[in-house]
Amino acid sequence: MPRFDHEGLRRLLTDIGRAIGADDDAAGIVARHLINANLAGHDSHGMMRIVQYVQEMESGKIDPHDAARVLDEWDTGAVIDAGKTFGQVACHNAMRLAIDKARHSGLAAVTIRNANHSGRLGTYVEMAAESGMIGMAMANGGGSGQWVAPFGGCEPRLSTNPLTIGLPSGKPFPIVLDMSTSIAPEGKVRDYLQRGKTLPDGWLVDATGNPTCDPHQLYAIPPGALRPFGGPAGHKGYGLAFIVDAFAGALSQAGCPQAGDFSPMHRTGLFMMALQIDRFAPLAEFILRISEMSDYVKSSRPAAGFDRVLIPGEFEHEQRQQRTREGIELPQSVWNEVCDIVETLNQRADETAIILPESSETTS
Amino acid sequence: MPRFDHEGLRRLLTDIGRAIGADDDAAGIVARHLINANLAGHDSHGMMRIVQYVQEMESGKIDPHDAARVLDEWDTGAVIDAGKTFGQVACHNAMRLAIDKARHSGLAAVTIRNANHSGRLGTYVEMAAESGMIGMAMANGGGSGQWVAPFGGCEPRLSTNPLTIGLPSGKPFPIVLDMSTSIAPEGKVRDYLQRGKTLPDGWLVDATGNPTCDPHQLYAIPPGALRPFGGPAGHKGYGLAFIVDAFAGALSQAGCPQAGDFSPMHRTGLFMMALQIDRFAPLAEFILRISEMSDYVKSSRPAAGFDRVLIPGEFEHEQRQQRTREGIELPQSVWNEVCDIVETLNQRADETAIILPESSETTS
Numbered sequence: 001m002p003r004f005d006h007e008g009l010r011r012l013l014t015d016i017g018r019a020i021g022a023d024d025d026a027a028g029i030v031a032r033h034l035i036n037a038n039l040a041g042h043d044s045h046g047m048m049r050i051v052q053y054v055q056e057m058e059s060g061k062i063d064p065h066d067a068a069r070v071l072d073e074w075d076t077g078a079v080i081d082a083g084k085t086f087g088q089v090a091c092h093n094a095m096r097l098a099i100d101k102a103r104h105s106g107l108a109a110v111t112i113r114n115a116n117h118s119g120r121l122g123t124y125v126e127m128a129a130e131s132g133m134i135g136m137a138m139a140n141g142g143g144s145g146q147w148v149a150p151f152g153g154c155e156p157r158l159s160t161n162p163l164t165i166g167l168p169s170g171k172p173f174p175i176v177l178d179m180s181t182s183i184a185p186e187g188k189v190r191d192y193l194q195r196g197k198t199l200p201d202g203w204l205v206d207a208t209g210n211p212t213c214d215p216h217q218l219y220a221i222p223p224g225a226l227r228p229f230g231g232p233a234g235h236k237g238y239g240l241a242f243i244v245d246a247f248a249g250a251l252s253q254a255g256c257p258q259a260g261d262f263s264p265m266h267r268t269g270l271f272m273m274a275l276q277i278d279r280f281a282p283l284a285e286f287i288l289r290i291s292e293m294s295d296y297v298k299s300s301r302p303a304a305g306f307d308r309v310l311i312p313g314e315f316e317h318e319q320r321q322q323r324t325r326e327g328i329e330l331p332q333s334v335w336n337e338v339c340d341i342v343e344t345l346n347q348r349a350d351e352t353a354i355i356l357p358e359s360s361e362t363t364s
Numbered sequence: 365m366p367r368f369d370h371e372g373l374r375r376l377l378t379d380i381g382r383a384i385g386a387d388d389d390a391a392g393i394v395a396r397h398l399i400n401a402n403l404a405g406h407d408s409h410g411m412m413r414i415v416q417y418v419q420e421m422e423s424g425k426i427d428p429h430d431a432a433r434v435l436d437e438w439d440t441g442a443v444i445d446a447g448k449t450f451g452q453v454a455c456h457n458a459m460r461l462a463i464d465k466a467r468h469s470g471l472a473a474v475t476i477r478n479a480n481h482s483g484r485l486g487t488y489v490e491m492a493a494e495s496g497m498i499g500m501a502m503a504n505g506g507g508s509g510q511w512v513a514p515f516g517g518c519e520p521r522l523s524t525n526p527l528t529i530g531l532p533s534g535k536p537f538p539i540v541l542d543m544s545t546s547i548a549p550e551g552k553v554r555d556y557l558q559r560g561k562t563l564p565d566g567w568l569v570d571a572t573g574n575p576t577c578d579p580h581q582l583y584a585i586p587p588g589a590l591r592p593f594g595g596p597a598g599h600k601g602y603g604l605a606f607i608v609d610a611f612a613g614a615l616s617q618a619g620c621p622q623a624g625d626f627s628p629m630h631r632t633g634l635f636m637m638a639l640q641i642d643r644f645a646p647l648a649e650f651i652l653r654i655s656e657m658s659d660y661v662k663s664s665r666p667a668a669g670f671d672r673v674l675i676p677g678e679f680e681h682e683q684r685q686q687r688t689r690e691g692i693e694l695p696q697s698v699w700n701e702v703c704d705i706v707e708t709l710n711q712r713a714d715e716t717a718i719i720l721p722e723s724s725e726t727t728s
Contacts, residue, residue: 231593
């Protein structure tokens with residue numbers, strides 16, 4: 001796989017963003033967001049998404065010239081329609097608005113409806129953590145993306161409904177919990193299918209309601225379903241998924257799951273919140289407690305099959321350090337698609353052509 | 365087991381509360397709270413707790429004449445020290461304050477430190493749901509009550525850190541997710557131990573880090589630990605537990621887990637939030653979406669081993685209906701302890717004696 005310095009990829013994405021019509025701000029937000037996802041180890045939300053976004057521009061789902069609209073706004077909140085802008089631009093600006101409001105009022109929440117693909121939610125709560133705040137973000141499929149069965153059921157009803165919370169830690173990275181409320185994202189099942197592998201136990205039920213490790217069952221007619229996370233306590237993961245739909249879908253008016261609502265053009269509903277820590281407790285004291293608790297929790301002896309205990313956000317931090325140092329590897333197929341996009345854009349351009357960054361090949 | 369009409373038990377608890385020094389308001393709050401827990405099917409947070417509270421009064425942990433103090437207060441929040449009052453009184457008044465503030469500002473949060481046993485958290489978020497709000501509550505052990513291992517670890521580090529969210533549903537009951545972030549509460553392990561039974565798979569690790577179904581291992585020296593909920597995705601349950609400590613322990617300044625902090629006189633830290641739905645979306649529309657989603661989710665065929673799908677709060681609703689109709693059963697041992705308390709209080713009293721309600725015996 002070709003490997004690239006992250007700065008080179010960020011510049012490339014910024015150039016692509018500008019060339020497809022985004023202004024400097026928007027192009028920068030999308031490029032930083034995607035590269036940060038790669039750096040954090042979440043390649044499924046990284047560089048590869050630019051291919052999807054260019055396709056969605058061509059189909060009219062994304063319009064880089066559009067902007068989100070603030071439909072209502074008050075001291076502690078706002079209601080936003082994301083319009084056709086990039087999901088990252090709408091979400092970045094929405095979290096920025098929540099942070100600004102929380103700085104004055106202590107606490108603020110923003111809902112977003114109608115958003116395009118919004119990337120890695122962890123990025124937005126990291127913005128809050130960097131501002132001395134606790135950040136929270138939730139997303140639903142606006143009623144679509146139904147892959148997940150309710151606990152005790154076997155028909156897909158819910159989307160994977162992620163929930164993310166971040167806060168400052170006194171460590172070189174913020175505490176970030178960034179999780180789907182299903183046992184795994186749908187994309188991972190697709191990945192097992194494509195590689196001809198069977199799934200781990202507990203991921204799927206088939207359409208008859210029995211457990212299965214066959215990834216085809218999720219895409220069968222009638223379909224099986226992903227399980228909510230929780231194992232024997234799956235009612236808790238399901239309950240959280242339900243709550244995420246209430247915040248991200250009902251409160252935002254993006255929509256919640258209903259019968260027959262499987263639009264492939266679905267857009268996301270989101271809820272974002274920021275809480276100014278030092279309105280409640282001295283920030284330094286809060287951070288000290290989190291830092292001490294982190295050390296104490298990590299001091300636990302590892303269980304069988306583990307070599308150490310991590311705190312939420314630590315995996316991403318270690319990935320970020322390694323990939324900043326060693327570069328970001330891209331699958332050859334993704335890189336080829338990016339090169340195709342650049343070639344097309346360069347043919348269209350009147351002036352400066354987009355220049356591809358140098359890569360080094362890796363053997364893995 | 366003796367069975368009682370819930371109104372009779374509520375009056376009895378109110379009389380006991382008054383006799384031990386609580387004013388009418390406080391006695392009424394505690395009595396309603398405990399009986400509501402029994403009605404909802406959560407006997408471990410119900411009537412049996414009055415025995416503990418009377419003991420804690422005698423040891424000085426609870427002082428019914430004390431009151432919570434609001435240490436700081438602003439438009440969207442407050443910081444409360446619960447003092448020695450009943451936990452339910454401090455929490456009821458704190459959620460009431462959050463609701464009142466959210467009615468004006470759209471969103472409000474209150475932290476509580478130093479609280480006595482606060483009962484069933486679901487009760488407080490139900491108050492928010494009844495007011496057309498989304499309510500959220502979290503509690504930690506203030507650093508104590510360490511029973512739960514971090515994901516990948518085998519030493520107890522965290523308390524069972526419950527998280528509760530409630531909202532109006534358009535159904536005869538609110539949506540209420542009320543869950544511990546551990547696979548099960550510690551009390552259930554103790555119950556298995558006392559009945560000489562082995563635990564279900566996946567609940568415990570022993571002190572060497574291996575899975576065990578022997579309930580003794582939780583109380584061994586060195587101790588084993590409860591697992592966070594989540595099964596193979598236990599990093600999510602652990603991550604939620606960590607976040608609950610941040611909100612309920614660090615933000616409230618109640619304290620978070622540290623080495624050697626195992627005080628048996630521990631007090632609870634809490635975080636409570638209320639969000640006024642109609643600042644974000646018309647309440648009727650929000651409720652319609654939740655109601656429609658509830659019906660759609662419930663329409664899923666049941667999985668193997670289940671006869672139907674429930675929505676969060678439905679189990680408690682059905683329990684409430686049945687127990688309101690048929691009465692509340694109390695274990696003979698609990699009833700004997702309550703009778704002892706009443707006898708002692710009646711011997712002390714100058715005036716009206718507390719009268720015990722009539723019971724009907726059941727065979728179960």
